[in-house]
Amino acid sequence: MNLNGLEIEIKRSNRIKTLSINIERDGSVNVIVPVDLEESKIMDIVKSKEYAIHKYITNNKELNKEHIDRKFVAGHSFLYLGKSYNLQIIENQTEPLKLYNGKFLLSAKVIAKAEDIFIKFYKKQGKPILEKRINYFKEFIKEKPNEVKIVDLKTRWASCTPLGNLNFHWKCFMAPPSVLDYLIVHELVHLKHLNHSRQFWDEVSIIISDYKTHEDWLRKNGVKLTLNDNL
Incomplete structure (x- = not known):
């Protein structure tokens, strides 16, 4: 159309x-x-x-x-769960990337693959967080997803498929925990209402009463949840 x-x-x-x-x-x-x-x-x-x-x-x-183009050089900041951490390049570090003492420590050996390394970090660290919060909220919603994945959704923060599968963008783990909770509840409620009807929003509001605040935060700050112009 x-x-x-x-x-x-x-x-x-x-x-x-x-x-x-x-x-x-x-x-x-x-x-x-x-x-x-x-x-x-x-x-x-x-x-x-x-x-x-x-x-x-x-x-x-x-x-x-307001887009922020981050560079993989010492001193630049990167987000994790709503907080900003400066990057430090470490010469003799065996682990590609770790968060330690308030800094992201990136091995000098993997700078050329830093983008992929960060994405893997968000996926790995985000998985147990996602599982824990879904298990918590599903008790209120009385719905259980068939499968949960952390992927690159391109244009969405998260999605619910007709088969009851939930997908979350790895960028979600750059956002504050309260915003992540909202995204989780949003998709869990879609298991019951695969639309944005009045019934859908009423059920979301029962669990996240200030959901509009989180939606507004994503609208204003979502563009900052990225690694570079191509993601």
């Missing part, structure tokens, strides 16, 4: 009853709709939201100007 020059992807699902508009971090827009909803009705609803969609995308472009 084309909305005055903006391409919008339409996705149909038999798990939802109402239309849901999603604007990704890269500005792309997709609309999840019930399988039997007529295209003319989809177009009418999306057109009624045209101003809000373009305003949101424009605001995001302004926020993206």
